Amino acid sequence: MPPISIRDVANRAGVSVGTVSNVLNRPNLVAEATRERVRAAIGELGFVRNESARQLRQGRSRTLGVVLENLANPYFTDLARGAEAAMNTDGFDALWCTSDGSATKERRCLDFLEEQRVTGVVITPVGLNSERIAEMQDRGLSVVILDRREYAGACSTRVDHIAGGEMAMEHLLDRHRLRIAIVTGPLLQEPIKDRYTGAMAAGRRAGLSEQEMTTLVRSDLTPTEGKEAARRLLELDPLPTGVFCTNDLLAVGLVNELLRAGVKVPGEIRVVGYDDIELADTSVVPLTTVRQPRHELGWTAAELAVAEVSASGEHDHRRVVLSPSLVIRESA
Amino acid sequence: MPPISIRDVANRAGVSVGTVSNVLNRPNLVAEATRERVRAAIGELGFVRNESARQLRQGRSRTLGVVLENLANPYFTDLARGAEAAMNTDGFDALWCTSDGSATKERRCLDFLEEQRVTGVVITPVGLNSERIAEMQDRGLSVVILDRREYAGACSTRVDHIAGGEMAMEHLLDRHRLRIAIVTGPLLQEPIKDRYTGAMAAGRRAGLSEQEMTTLVRSDLTPTEGKEAARRLLELDPLPTGVFCTNDLLAVGLVNELLRAGVKVPGEIRVVGYDDIELADTSVVPLTTVRQPRHELGWTAAELAVAEVSASGEHDHRRVVLSPSLVIRESA
DNA sequence: CAAAGATCGTGAATCGTTTCAAGCTACGCT
DNA sequence: AGCGTAGCTTGAAACGATTCACGATCTTTG
Numbered sequence: 086m087p088p089i090s091i092r093d094v095a096n097r098a099g100v101s102v103g104t105v106s107n108v109l110n111r112p113n114l115v116a117e118a119t120r121e122r123v124r125a126a127i128g129e130l131g132f133v134r135n136e137s138a139r140q141l142r143q144g145r146s147r148t149l150g151v152v153l154e155n156l157a158n159p160y161f162t163d164l165a166r167g168a169e170a171a172m173n174t175d176g177f178d179a180l181w182c183t184s185d186g187s188a189t190k191e192r193r194c195l196d197f198l199e200e201q202r203v204t205g206v207v208i209t210p211v212g213l214n215s216e217r218i219a220e221m222q223d224r225g226l227s228v229v230i231l232d233r234r235e236y237a238g239a240c241s242t243r244v245d246h247i248a249g250g251e252m253a254m255e256h257l258l259d260r261h262r263l264r265i266a267i268v269t270g271p272l273l274q275e276p277i278k279d280r281y282t283g284a285m286a287a288g289r290r291a292g293l294s295e296q297e298m299t300t301l302v303r304s305d306l307t308p309t310e311g312k313e314a315a316r317r318l319l320e321l322d323p324l325p326t327g328v329f330c331t332n333d334l335l336a337v338g339l340v341n342e343l344l345r346a347g348v349k350v351p352g353e354i355r356v357v358g359y360d361d362i363e364l365a366d367t368s369v370v371p372l373t374t375v376r377q378p379r380h381e382l383g384w385t386a387a388e389l390a391v392a393e394v395s396a397s398g399e400h401d402h403r404r405v406v407l408s409p410s411l412v413i414r415e416s417a
Numbered sequence: 418m419p420p421i422s423i424r425d426v427a428n429r430a431g432v433s434v435g436t437v438s439n440v441l442n443r444p445n446l447v448a449e450a451t452r453e454r455v456r457a458a459i460g461e462l463g464f465v466r467n468e469s470a471r472q473l474r475q476g477r478s479r480t481l482g483v484v485l486e487n488l489a490n491p492y493f494t495d496l497a498r499g500a501e502a503a504m505n506t507d508g509f510d511a512l513w514c515t516s517d518g519s520a521t522k523e524r525r526c527l528d529f530l531e532e533q534r535v536t537g538v539v540i541t542p543v544g545l546n547s548e549r550i551a552e553m554q555d556r557g558l559s560v561v562i563l564d565r566r567e568y569a570g571a572c573s574t575r576v577d578h579i580a581g582g583e584m585a586m587e588h589l590l591d592r593h594r595l596r597i598a599i600v601t602g603p604l605l606q607e608p609i610k611d612r613y614t615g616a617m618a619a620g621r622r623a624g625l626s627e628q629e630m631t632t633l634v635r636s637d638l639t640p641t642e643g644k645e646a647a648r649r650l651l652e653l654d655p656l657p658t659g660v661f662c663t664n665d666l667l668a669v670g671l672v673n674e675l676l677r678a679g680v681k682v683p684g685e686i687r688v689v690g691y692d693d694i695e696l697a698d699t700s701v702v703p704l705t706t707v708r709q710p711r712h713e714l715g716w717t718a719a720e721l722a723v724a725e726v727s728a729s730g731e732h733d734h735r736r737v738v739l740s741p742s743l744v745i746r747e748s749a
Numbered sequence: 750c751a752a753a754g755a756t757c758g759t760g761a762a763t764c765g766t767t768t769c770a771a772g773c774t775a776c777g778c779t
Numbered sequence: 780a781g782c783g784t785a786g787c788t789t790g791a792a793a794c795g796a797t798t799c800a801c802g803a804t805c806t807t808t809g
Contacts, residue, residue, distance in 0.1 A: 088476070092766095101790065103768080103789055104789075106767055109767095110768095114786090115787075116786080116788090133531045133556065134532050134765090135765050135766065136533050137533075137534060137765080141467070142765080143766085143794085156488065157491065159489065159491075223463065308699035309698070309699055337696075337699070364640055364696070369673040423797095441797095447757075448758090451758085466795095467794090467795055469795080470795035473764050473794090473795080473797095474764050474796050474798080475764085476764070751808100754805100755805080756803100757802100757803085757805100760800105760801095761799100761800100762797105764795105764797090767792100772789075773787085773789090774786085774787085776785085
């Protein structure tokens with residue numbers, strides 16, 4: 086049982102390979118009877134088109150690559166779903182990779198995608214530099230940057246996290262509580278840093294000194310880290326009256342641990358999260374949080390990639406900035 | 418700027434295409450000086466190997482497909498990471514698809530993967546029938562079934578969910594509480610059904626009648642559904658004294674809602690979940706749950722696929738069954 | 750010093766598609 | 780009858796890599 090090629094189908098159906106190809110790609114050019122004969126042969130032989138050969142011949146592909154940071158965070162999986170939906174709508178297939186936050190793995194992903202000759206890449210960069218982006222663009226790839234600001238020569242879409250951080254902080258401050266803690270993940274990640282920056286700015290505007298805003302930097306954006314952060318917070322005397330967590334997983338872990346310790350939320354400590362994941366709404370104390378349009382973000386990124394890929398002539402890189410919004414529940 | 422091919426590299430370096438190919442694939446056959454010259458040319462031209470052409474010529478690929486049901490559930494993303502780790506270790510690349518629980522989309526995924534000429538597929542089947550599996554095997558693909566039992570002619574690996582369900586129920590019953598509720602997702606999914614079956618069996622063995630085990634079937638395995646289930650449970654009079662949820666997301670949503678309603682967990686109602694996701698440990702009431710070796714499950718599946726792909730002669734399909742274990746925390 | 754290796758490079762054939770100019774029929778029209 | 784046209788079909792030339800039998804040099808050895 087050697088692999089079945091278009092040639093075998095042609096023999097079986099008593100036509101030329103060109104005709105089989107036409108049945109596959111422009112069926113209207115082929116007479117009804119022939120078409121059916123060919124289709125029958127395809128079925129009987131169990132023929133499956135060889136995409137490598139097709140792509141090699143055509144030079145282009147209908148495939149876009151997506152490089153995500155991490156599958157463990159529901160934030161990214163929602164992005165992914167949004168992006169995939171948009172791509173499929175436009176007739177593109179998606180190739181997924183995850184960098185797991187490692188620049189090395191990110192490079193491997195990009196190499197892989199380039200070797201597969203995807204026509205474009207949507208990426209949340211980790212260690213990616215402008216040089217590599219430029220190289221890829223030279224090779225004819227469209228590159229869309231997801232959720233990062235500073236890449237001049239490429240389309241990008243992101244959420245205004247500075248505004249998001251401000252919202253969170255302003256909400257926390259609007260009842261004149263003054264002892265604020267900010268629990269955040271690694272500040273090397275731009276979106277996280279922006280949330281932090283926005284929150285600090287809002288704090289300063291409200292007259293808080295840096296000392297009045299305790300900052301806890303955790304190594305990861307997980308509930309476990311949130312739990313640990315809560316323990317640290319509980320050692321503070323006096324306790325903070327408001328906490329901003331730069332993502333919901335942190336916030337959920339933190340709130341749960343506070344409750345376990347008998348601290349009332351929002352009674353004694355108010356908490357605001359960021360992301361609005363499903364868990365925010367189903368927490369013991371439903372979480373007040375900053376919602377990001379995740380699905381839309383992924384969708385937009387994909388649309389930008391498709392637009393650039395399909396642009397025949399020149400193409401102006403677009404930067405789309407989406408706005409977050411405050412969702413007020415019970416935790417603050 | 419036409420695409421750069423191996424031929425351009427050859428010209429630039431003043432060698433033949435065969436030599437460039439050798440530098441790429443068997444560098445030790447090429448003299449040091451030549452090798453460096455070719456590498457330099459590759460760098461200067463920004464050459465990227467065309468995987469389509471390579472694969473077409475070679476006939477085989479070093480790529481395995483993975484079809485997952487759903488990215489929203491951390492259970493699947495852990496599987497994915499386990500599988501990817503194993504594949505990369507063995508020098509294979511992974512191609513990811515999600516069926517989103519739809520048989521149609523699953524078929525599209527498989528078609529896509531077959532057209533890409535992956536050498537094997539790891540899949541959590543949704544609507545997949547044995548016929549399609551046989552077809553794929555005829556075409557030379559290795560197929561590994563993840564977390565389902567009844568596919569004779571293929572390797573498979575799964576967790577013994579019947580045992581898992583039994584464990585959960587036995588733990589719930591060991592203090593002679595007798596009013597039990599089982600909250601489950603769609604019973605069409607085999608792993609879910611097995612957990613349910615196991616739990617019911619254990620209940621019956623302990624002398625409970627079917628009526629004494631209230632069953633709530635929810636449409637989805639999400640915290641939101643768990644919350645809704647809690648509301649239903651609270652309408653019962655008398656309240657159940659123990660609840661088994663067939664996954665942790667359900668359990669987390671349910672426990673949170675119970676606590677909100679002022680019901681003590683485990684004081685008034687004890688709850689056992691299933692999966693042991695990270696959230697189980699960081700809940701307000703840390704969740705007693707049945708742990709599945711998710712990472713190992715994904716890893717094993719990948720290993721089975723690699724083994725079958727690499728088997729030169731005949732190959733005996735293996736079925737690996739992993740055991741779940743009870744993790745006792747506070748909720749029961 | 751000639752023969753036999755050893756070491757490197759070459760170049761044509763090949764993989765399975767798509768594409769396209771050209772060929773073949775049958776039909777309608779004058 | 781002759782011609783044009785529309786409708787189908789054909790067959791060969793790509794696409795970019797890998798592979799392999801075969802040369803071309805250079806070294807070693809009896």
